[in-house]
Amino acid sequence: MAHSLPEYAGRHPGWPARLGPLAVPGGRVELRPVKLSDGAAWSEIRIRDQQHLVQWEPSTPGGWARRNSPGEWPGRWWLLRSAGRRGAALPFAITLDGRLVGQVMIGNVVREPLLSAYVGYWCDARVTNKGVTTAAVALAVDHCFGPVGLHRLEATVRPENGPSLRVLTKLGFREEGLFRRYLDVDGAWRDHLCFAQTVEELPPGGLAARLVAEGRASRA
Numbered sequence: 197m198a199h200s201l202p203e204y205a206g207r208h209p210g211w212p213a214r215l216g217p218l219a220v221p222g223g224r225v226e227l228r229p230v231k232l233s234d235g236a237a238w239s240e241i242r243i244r245d246q247q248h249l250v251q252w253e254p255s256t257p258g259g260w261a262r263r264n265s266p267g268e269w270p271g272r273w274w275l276l277r278s279a280g281r282r283g284a285a286l287p288f289a290i291t292l293d294g295r296l297v298g299q300v301m302i303g304n305v306v307r308e309p310l311l312s313a314y315v316g317y318w319c320d321a322r323v324t325n326k327g328v329t330t331a332a333v334a335l336a337v338d339h340c341f342g343p344v345g346l347h348r349l350e351a352t353v354r355p356e357n358g359p360s361l362r363v364l365t366k367l368g369f370r371e372e373g374l375f376r377r378y379l380d381v382d383g384a385w386r387d388h389l390c391f392a393q394t395v396e397e398l399p400p401g402g403l404a405a406r407l408v409a410e411g412r413a414s415r416a
């Protein structure tokens with residue numbers, strides 16, 4: 197059925213934003229823009245969690261320790277903040293009971309006529325399997341399909357990444373196909389499954405509301 201596209205001429209809706217809270221077994225999940233002062237916590241988690249993260253994240257020229265050192269953060273944060281201000285990204289920090297535990301990145305935002313973006317995420321190994329990332333991504337997806345006005349969100353994941361596949365399927369992302377040698381991860385070009393969701397597939401009230409209805413989360 198034909199429809200008219202919303203008009204957002206000259207502005208980037210939905211950013212900056214604070215989303216949540218949602219309560220899950222791990223605690224109280226919220227999203228907020230990444231901050232310059234996140235550097236120490238960001239680096240501490242990522243250095244400790246190298247084994248947890250390295251097999252799923254893009255390869256890092258310069259080595260893991262250097263690219264995740266506290267001194268790397270100001271430059272990264274500045275790039276993320278600039279992308280947020282331009283409307284090219286929504287770089288969220290995930291907080292659990294107020295403490296930084298990960299990131300949800302909405303990147304490659306393309307406006308009319310595609311109105312699409314990708315979603316990426318990671319979280320601290322000490323709080324995995326407690327519903328944190330599923331809640332965080334649900335909040336981000338609802339926001340992208342609501343105030344941001346996007347139509348399609350895409351996520352790519354290695355077929356071996358069981359926890360990430362589970363996050364996507366819990367949230368209703370559909371598998372669309374296999375991208376061969378898509379991304380350089382952990383030193384080699386790796387195949388990735390492509391998952392997507394469009395606004396038409398959003399359940400009534402959104403993903404966060406469905407998590408609450410399923411008993412996976414509650415409004416904190």
Ligand SMILES: CC(C)(COP(=O)(O)OP(=O)(O)OC[C@H]1O[C@@H](n2cnc3c(N)ncnc32)[C@H](O)[C@@H]1OP(=O)(O)O)[C@@H](O)C(=O)NCCC(=O)NCCS
Nearest residue numbers: 252317318319324325326327328329330353358359360362
């Ligand atoms: C993927 C990741 C973000 C998930 O975060 P999380 O906060 O633990 O996610 P949730 O707790 O919301 O959900 C994890 C689900 O995976 C399930 N799971 C855990 N290990 C699994 C495995 N080996 N195979 C299949 N499912 C698994 C959990 O049981 C849970 O599902 P459930 O709620 O039905 O029990 C986290 O593991 C991570 O940071 N991984 C490293 C970085 C990464 O992979 N990023 C994504 C790249 S595409």
